[in-house]
Amino acid sequence: MNDLMDQGSINKESIIELAVRHVCPGRVAVFKQLGAVPVMGRREGNYFWDLDGRKLFDVHINGGTYNLGHRNAEVIAALKEALGHYDMGNHHFVSVARTRLAEQLVSLVPGDMQYCVFTASGAEAIDVAIRSARRATGRRKIISFIGCYHGHGGIGLRAGEAEQARFFLSEQPEDEILRVPFNDQGAMEQALAGGDVAAALCEIIPATSGFPMPSPGYYPAIKKMCVEKGTFLVADEVQTGLMRTGEMWACRGYGIEPDILVTGKGLSGGIYPIAAAVLSKQAGAWLPEDGWGHSSTFGGSELGCVVALKVLEIIQRPEVRANVRDVSSFLAGALREIQSRHPFLLEIRQNGLIIGLRFDNPVGGALVTACAFDSGLWAFPAGFDRSVLQFKPNLLVDRPAAEEALSLLEKSIELCETRFLGGPHA
Ligand SMILES: Cc1ncc(COP(=O)(O)O)c(C=O)c1O
CATH class of the missing domain: 3.40.640.10 (Type I PLP-dependent aspartate aminotransferase-like (Major domain))
Incomplete structure (x- = not known):
């Protein structure tokens, strides 16, 4: 097996350097500024693993590309x-x-x-x-x-x-x-x-x-x-x-x-x-x-x-549609609870599993992205409004997985409050 398939032996920094030289220098600069430069290695279901070894629950899903999770069997x-x-x-x-x-x-x-x-x-x-x-x-x-x-x-x-x-x-x-x-x-x-x-x-x-x-x-x-x-x-x-x-x-x-x-x-x-x-x-x-x-x-x-x-x-399977509806309403309630504990989360915009979380800072979504990356969650700010974090679980995320994503989200918000806002933000 070559190292394209078995990526464990690859040094992440060397790939980033090559990307800067040959592929996307401007993009790497933006990710670095954000404090999160993921390079996807292994990927499965709700997760992908960064080449540096960290496991990330993917709630950006590349805009819906991983609507059925990663590498759906x-x-x-x-x-x-x-x-x-x-x-x-x-x-x-x-x-x-x-x-x-x-x-x-x-x-x-x-x-x-x-x-x-x-x-x-x-x-x-x-x-x-x-x-x-x-x-x-x-x-x-x-x-x-x-x-x-x-x-x-x-x-x-x-x-x-x-x-x-x-x-x-x-x-x-x-x-x-x-x-x-x-x-x-x-x-x-x-x-x-x-x-x-x-x-x-x-x-x-x-x-x-x-x-x-x-x-x-x-x-x-x-x-x-x-x-x-x-x-x-x-x-x-x-x-x-x-x-x-x-x-x-x-x-x-x-x-x-x-x-x-x-x-x-x-x-x-x-x-x-x-x-x-x-x-x-x-x-x-x-x-x-x-x-x-x-x-x-x-x-x-x-x-x-x-x-x-x-x-x-x-x-189109009835169970998939039912899951989307069930998890959506579960998330609606749970996100409101998180909001009640963290007023930094100003607004929850939701239709089903399309969710935007607006924070009380013009670049709040970007700040939470960096903290999420360090907490095991991959979420991404909206490109034209960086106060908003896009939070989009895939269609097959069940209740226990949704709970896991929410707990990672809350951890990320807490880390953000401590790291950038001088403690819990009221
Ligand atoms: C709403 C919307 N329309 C069109 C596109 C373009 O799709 P593609 O990147 O496959 O060209 C995108 C991509 O992000 C999108 O989000």
Whole structure:
């Protein structure tokens, strides 16, 4: 066995030095500043182990990628079986695996869905969604939320934080991307008023802003406005979909049917990359017209399709859904108790297993991240609001595991109060 597989003999610092030299110097600098530079070694279920030996309960789960935990045995078995029959397939051809997965996804997404375009990443699927909306409406303008994130693709990057696009001289002409505050119906109404917008691109619960929750009635109201103005509503469910809210898709819980839905991350089972844009007949009207309107060698690879079908089968099991609901309500009560002992925890934002914890410090989420790393918990602050810690157990975490995660969280908060705030913070 070489040291790629048996990592016990690898010196963590030497790998970090190599990463600085060849891979991601800027990123390492940020992790160092945060006080937590994990290098994943072994990984299993709720945990991964840093190369320095520490065991970490993963409640960041890479945005939902490890929605079924790390190295889920059933997903791995499905991939191994597929390797006995398939390779990635030929993306130009009709494919059994791709067709079966499309049929499943189309039937699972609320609304009048017809087509599925497969990609290798969420960002690519977002670009497909926007291009589809533009083609179908003949309009160029896109609305997105301030503080949202849709990946580092072409158009999607420009719909996210303008600063990130500007960095690469890739910002969109200002009159093509209209960015409105989340939860502001008036701003959305104004942006849609001209009747010239192709799509309202909605990250259903914006992760990078720390999971602010949509106000009651917000989504039905903007869906109604979109229908009136002939604008497509695109639900970016890369982080919120696949049962994280106790529903297959968060948009269903908020009572809306999107015209296009984008899924990714957890669809891969954390094992084989795959993402997709699911389109209504109208939104996908280019598909009968142009067979190569989108083309992606690795998009919808057949191995990925087999894995995704297994993922969908697992998350639709009644016991998985029941577990999500049970653990979510258990966490809601237990987090309130932690809050009563630690007023440093200002606000709990929760929908199912999507949880943002806002602390009483502009960088509170980042401070707790460092302490969590030293306490055996891997959690991560929200990128655009570092007062918030993202706390996202996987779907299969049971009550005892949830208790363990909570006790690690409380230990991390206590350590943070002692280390950075001069004792328990009242
Ligand atoms: C909400 C959302 N949309 C899109 C993306 C892009 O997905 P990917 O990283 O697979 O390109 C992400 C990734 O974090 C995301 O969180």
